[in-house]
Amino acid sequence: xxxxxxxxxxxxxxxxxxxxxxxxxxxxxxxxxxxxxxxxxxxxxxxxxxxxxxxxxxxxxxxxxxxxxxxxxxxxxxxxxxxxxxxxxxxxxxxxxxxxxxxxxxxxxxxxxxxxxxxxxxxxxxxxxxxxxxxxxxxxxxxxxxxxxxxxxxxxxxxxxxxxxxxxxxxxxxxxxxxxxxxxxxxxxxxxxxxxxxxxxxxxxxxxxxxxxxxxxxxxxxxxxxxxxxxxxxxxxxxxxxxxxxxxxxxxxxxxxxxxxxxxxxxxxxxxxxxxxxxxxxxxxxxxxxxxxxxxxxxxxxxxxxxxxxxxxxxxxxxxxxx
Numbered sequence: 001x002x003x004x005x006x007x008x009x010x011x012x013x014x015x016x017x018x019x020x021x022x023x024x025x026x027x028x029x030x031x032x033x034x035x036x037x038x039x040x041x042x043x044x045x046x047x048x049x050x051x052x053x054x055x056x057x058x059x060x061x062x063x064x065x066x067x068x069x070x071x072x073x074x075x076x077x078x079x080x081x082x083x084x085x086x087x088x089x090x091x092x093x094x095x096x097x098x099x100x101x102x103x104x105x106x107x108x109x110x111x112x113x114x115x116x117x118x119x120x121x122x123x124x125x126x127x128x129x130x131x132x133x134x135x136x137x138x139x140x141x142x143x144x145x146x147x148x149x150x151x152x153x154x155x156x157x158x159x160x161x162x163x164x165x166x167x168x169x170x171x172x173x174x175x176x177x178x179x180x181x182x183x184x185x186x187x188x189x190x191x192x193x194x195x196x197x198x199x200x201x202x203x204x205x206x207x208x209x210x211x212x213x214x215x216x217x218x219x220x221x222x223x224x225x226x227x228x229x230x231x232x233x234x235x236x237x238x239x240x241x242x243x244x245x246x247x248x249x250x251x252x253x254x255x256x257x258x259x260x261x262x263x264x265x266x267x268x269x270x271x272x273x274x275x276x277x278x279x280x281x282x283x284x285x286x287x288x289x290x291x292x293x294x295x296x297x298x299x300x301x302x303x304x305x306x307x308x309x310x311x312x313x314x315x316x317x318x319x320x321x322x323x
Contacts, residue, residue, distance in 0.1 A: 024261050024264060025056050025057070026058070028059045029058060029059075029085050029086070029087065030060075030061050030087070031048075031060050031062050031063065031089060032065050032074075032089070033045045033062055033064045033073065033089055034066065034070035034073025034089075034090065034094050035066060035182075035183050036064060036066050036183030036186065037064050037185075038183065039185045039204075041091055042062070042064065044089065044249055044282070044285070045062050045089045047272075047278055048060075049061075049062050051277075051278050052265075055272065066182055066183070068102070069094070069158055069159060070090070070091075071094070071104060074106070074108075075106060079254075080254050082253065082255060082258075083257065084253060084257055086254065087115065087251055087253045089118075089249060089251055090249070090250055090251075091160075091249045093155070093163075093247075095108050095112075095304055096304060096307045097159070100315040100316055101157055101315060101320055101321065109305065111254075111255050112253065112254065113256070113257045114298075114301045115253055115266055115269060115297055116250065116266050116270070117248060117295060117303055118250060118273065118295075119282055120246050120248035120249070120288050121202055121246060121247055121286050121287050122222035122244075122245070122246050123160060123164055123202055123203070124201060124210075124217050124229075125198075125219045126199050126201065126206050126210075126215045126216060127191075127215065128191050128196065128197055129213075129214065130194055131197055133218075136233075136235070136239040137239040140240070143172070143174035143175070143176060144173070147174070148175045148176065148177065149176070149177075151198065152165050152178055152179065152198040152199060153187030153188075154180050154181065155180065155182070155184060155187065156180045156181075156182075157180070158315065160202075160245060160247045161184070161187075163318075164200040165178060166320060172239075176198065179196060184201050184202065187199055187201070192214055202247055204284075204286055207285070207286055218238060219233050219235045220232050220235070221246070222246065223236055223244060228286045229286070248307075250300045251265070252300075253265065262297060266297060270292070270295050
């Protein structure tokens with residue numbers, strides 16, 4: 001009897017869901033960005049929102065909701081109505097790392113509907129120009145000669161910059177102080193002003209300053225050189241082998257968002273990622289677009305699960321906690 005009732009309910013709801021999706025979107029969509037404006041995640045979101053809105057026929061309004069290393073913005077998406085009118089961009093820190101650090105009021109895997117992965121990139125190890133080291137081995141030597149005195153900008157506990165810094169300390173046997181910021185852009189401003197010594201930012205923050213000669217870039221946190229900066233050595237080449245960490249971005253909707261709506265959003269993402277202007281902007285930011293077969297909700301879900309399995313034990317073993 002119960003199975004019959006469930007079947008009847010699904011039979012009634014399915015046409016309603018399809019009808020809703022056919023009329024979707026009928027008004028503007030909000031894309032929540034869980035970090036501050038001006039940084040790489042914000043730039044990726046705004047580039048996507050502009051092109052996706054054109055495809056969907058409705059504007060996508062970017063809303064920066066900051067705080068608690070991105071958990072406030074992610075929570076804003078989780079609590080939203082599952083109607084496709086609130087979606088969120090997330091990254092490795094907000095949808096993987098934070099689960100090992102914070103006691104979250106939601107489940108990062110089961111409380112969200114994945115839409116698509118959108119971009120990935122390694123990070124750069126950089127310093128202010130006043131640091132005397134000219135290469136990574138000299139930087140490691142300088143840090144060892146001045147234990148605990150240097151400062152590194154992060155975006156709070158558990159951010160990619162923080163975890164990369166912790167791994168850097170472990171691999172190189174150095175010590176320095178972490179200084180948390182609300183976003184990558186404010187940290188870079190203080191680095192340029194000479195108030196911070198070090199940073200491990202995304203290429204989109206570092207590349208313009210590298211070209212201007214405003215910072216020193218020592219290495220990329222990857223086993224392969226970045227196409228947009230082929231002269232920068234990898235950490236393996238430069239003196240910190242194994243310091244591999246990449247930041248990837250994806251889009252999610254609240255759990256329960258109709259599958260047909262997710263499909264429409266996914267098509268808009270794939271159209272955006274195929275657009276030459278979008279691809280050019282992403283390349284300028286050092287972002288790599290995933291292959292078409294990896295631009296599916298299922299692929300994003302699999303990527304997130306694999307990253308959780310990889311990073312949670314590392315973070316917990318390192319004892320990374322909220323301050």
